[in-house]
Every structure is written in C-alpha cells, then in structure tokens.
Amino acid sequence: MREHSKKLSILLNTIHRRVFRIGPMFVLARFRSCRVSYSYLQRVRQSADRRRHQTPQSMFQPLSESFFEAIDADRSVEELRKDGISLHFDLPPALVNEIYNLACSLPLQNSVRSRPFFKSEVTEGGRLPDGQLVSLGTAYKSRKLQLLNHECVSRVVNDPVLLKVVSGYLGYWPKRLSDLELYWSYATGLSVEEQMRQGNAIDYHFDLHGYNFVMAAFYITDTDRTSGAHVMFKNSHKKKTLPMLFSYSQPADVLRRQYGSENETIIEGKAGTGFVMDNSTYHRATTPESADRLLLRLVYT
Numbered sequence: 001m002r003e004h005s006k007k008l009s010i011l012l013n014t015i016h017r018r019v020f021r022i023g024p025m026f027v028l029a030r031f032r033s034c035r036v037s038y039s040y041l042q043r044v045r046q047s048a049d050r051r052r053h054q055t056p057q058s059m060f061q062p063l064s065e066s067f068f069e070a071i072d073a074d075r076s077v078e079e080l081r082k083d084g085i086s087l088h089f090d091l092p093p094a095l096v097n098e099i100y101n102l103a104c105s106l107p108l109q110n111s112v113r114s115r116p117f118f119k120s121e122v123t124e125g126g127r128l129p130d131g132q133l134v135s136l137g138t139a140y141k142s143r144k145l146q147l148l149n150h151e152c153v154s155r156v157v158n159d160p161v162l163l164k165v166v167s168g169y170l171g172y173w174p175k176r177l178s179d180l181e182l183y184w185s186y187a188t189g190l191s192v193e194e195q196m197r198q199g200n201a202i203d204y205h206f207d208l209h210g211y212n213f214v215m216a217a218f219y220i221t222d223t224d225r226t227s228g229a230h231v232m233f234k235n236s237h238k239k240k241t242l243p244m245l246f247s248y249s250q251p252a253d254v255l256r257r258q259y260g261s262e263n264e265t266i267i268e269g270k271a272g273t274g275f276v277m278d279n280s281t282y283h284r285a286t287t288p289e290s291a292d293r294l295l296l297r298l299v300y301t
C-alpha cells in the first residue's frame, strides 16, 4: 500500500511538473505539426499587427547590449532546427556571481516541504537543520516571475541576441515566459524515487509548455556528469512514435534505439555555461553526487 501511494505521489508530481495548462494544448503540443501550424498562425497575426502599427503583445524588452555578441543567431537557429540544441550561450563571470549571490539570498522552497529555507541552512548532503533531506531548492517557487525584479535575471531574459535566436526558432516574437526557475539540485544520496518525488527531473522526458516553446538554461555552478549535468538526445524533437508522444518518460535504451546512442549528449561546463534547447527533445537532469548544482532556466512561449 505504501509502495502504491509512493508511486502515485511520484506520478502526480511528474504531471504537476510537466503540465502547465491542461487543455487542448496538452494533447496538441505533443505533435510537431501542430507546433509548426501554431507558429505559422502567430507569425501571420504578428505581421498583421505590425501593419496596423501595433506592437505584438509581449513581456520582453530587448536590451541594446548582449552577453552573447559572439553568437551567430542564424547559425544557432539552424542548429536548434537540426539537433534541437545550440551551445555557447555563456554568461560572464560577474553576472554569474550576481545570480549565485541572489540564489544565496532568496528563500527557497521544495514541493515536499511547506516551510521555506535558505541556502546557508542546507548542510552537506542536502540536510536542513530539522533533519529533512531536500533534493531541490527553488527560489520563488510559487511566484517564479518575481525573479524578473532582479536585474541580473531580467538582463538575461531580455538579452537581444537570445531573443533573436528564440524568435527565429519559434518563428514569432515570444509572448511570455512559461517558466522561469532558479534552483539548487543538492547532492543528497537520496534514492532515485525520492529525488523524483521531490521533483528532480532525472528521468528522460519531454516538456509541454504551451503550443510552442523553447528553453534557455545556464549553469551557475561548475557542472559536470558528477554534479548534475543536463543530458539530452539530439534530434529527438522529431520522430517520436505514437506511444512516445502519449507517455511522460522513456527508458534510455528505448531512446538509444530510436535516436542512436551517438546522439545522447551530456552538457558539461564551468559556471556560466549556457545553452538553448528545444525542450520537446528528450532530456533529463542527472543526480548530483560530487557537488550541488545551481541552474537558471527560462522557457519562452
């Protein structure tokens, strides 16, 4: 019975994590063809607005300077189309420091704990002073857009080159962020089941965030395969089988057969390392073992 309720709790947590707005989107956005049609409609709508001198409804204000001047936006969009990922969106150390300090100063939350806590209270192994082990700690978990009030975050969100890549890939000017997260993944030694129950996405899955969406993610701490690196399958934004389209996660061996093990890509890098990814690809976090990981993650829709 306990085993049953534990499994149910993992399932509910997974659904909660992945499903933002239940509705037709929940079915339609799984199909690439629907996402492409949605892009087309948005593009038509936005050009009609422009003809009427109306600016598209959007929460983004591109800044004049970019952190990513070295990025060739067209090439990056091509990489996203082909592989589902584009690398080298790296943040400068001073900004990484600011974001790190922000994550140390904000109250953190976790889905299995009602009381917020601070980074300074978490000791080795993800242990809080009352003995509870936490595998995740998210800033502003219930009102994540509040992160935009912090310039170090809003400067990344409104980066002109990033927005150019995002709009180039989506095919229209993004309207809003469907997710904005700054979170620690702690090296706890907790079981896979418990980490998943706490919301750590360590199983291969694809996300659904509205009819069309794309993610940018930045490591704020040095991250390698022992400290929570993100892993994804290149090309897996295409060619999902019907059973894949209608399930949450898939075992690695199924994905290796479908997309080729040479496409399983682990993203490692120093603090600041960033990438843009179509998060309809199969992807997952890995369990941090040697160090805690801090990640800033934006999903544009």
Ligand SMILES: O=C(O)CCC(=O)C(=O)O
Residues within 6 Å of the ligand: 017, 201, 207, 229, 230, 231, 283, 284, 285, 286, 295
């Ligand atoms: O933490 C990560 O690296 C992945 C997170 C993720 O895939 C998700 O929250 O859907």
Ligand SMILES: [Fe+2]
Residues within 6 Å of the ligand: 201, 205, 206, 207, 279, 283
């Ligand atoms: Fe995900």
